[in-house]
Amino acid sequence: xxxLVESGGGLVQAGGSLRLSCAASGRTFSSYAMxxxxxxxxxxxxxxxxxxxxxxxxxxxSVKGRFTISRDNAENTVYLQMNSLKPEDTAVYYCAAQxxxxxxxxxxxxxxxxVTVSS
Numbered sequence: 001x002x003x004l005v006e007s008g009g010g011l012v013q014a015g016g017s018l019r020l021s022c023a024a025s026g027r028t029f030s031s032y033a034m035x036x037x038x039x040x041x042x043x044x045x046x047x048x049x050x051x052x053x054x055x056x057x058x059x060x061x062s063v064k065g066r067f068t069i070s071r072d073n074a075e076n077t078v079y080l081q082m083n084s085l086k087p088e089d090t091a092v093y094y095c096a097a098q099x100x101x102x103x104x105x106x107x108x109x110x111x112x113x114x115v116t117v118s119s
Contacts, residue, residue: 002026002108004095009113016117017083022095022110024076029053033101034071034078038091038115048093049080050102063089085117 008020022034035050035058049059049069057069068081078095095110096102 004097004108004110006093006095006110006113009093009115011116011118012085014086014117014119016085017081018085018115020080020082020093020095020113020115022078022080024078024097024108029073029076029097032097032099032107034095034097035069035102036078036080036093037096037106038089038093040091043091045094047102047104051078052101082115085115087117087119089115090117091115 003025004022006022008018010018012018031053033050033052036048037045038048039045047060048063049067051057051069051071066084071078092112093115094112096106097108098106
């Protein structure tokens, strides 16, 4: 049974920082990309960031320079360091995993963690 468990969400003021973690259990995610999507109320889900098994990284343009994704393959854990947070970053953040690279239909989803940024 594969499970992705997110943690690290919370409430911060604009300009603050949070670090999200996603721990995968049930298998070793060899050759899988892991990353993050987010969804605000009334909005479409959007891709945020991903990192492949070998370390290739991609971000949505709106978070470049502010967010940093990383992973520990030995621990099957992916992280999202979020700095200079803006109110528009407020959303439920979902961890995801998929073979090779993330698409709009990942193989696995986490339960989500709420990030709220106040102005």
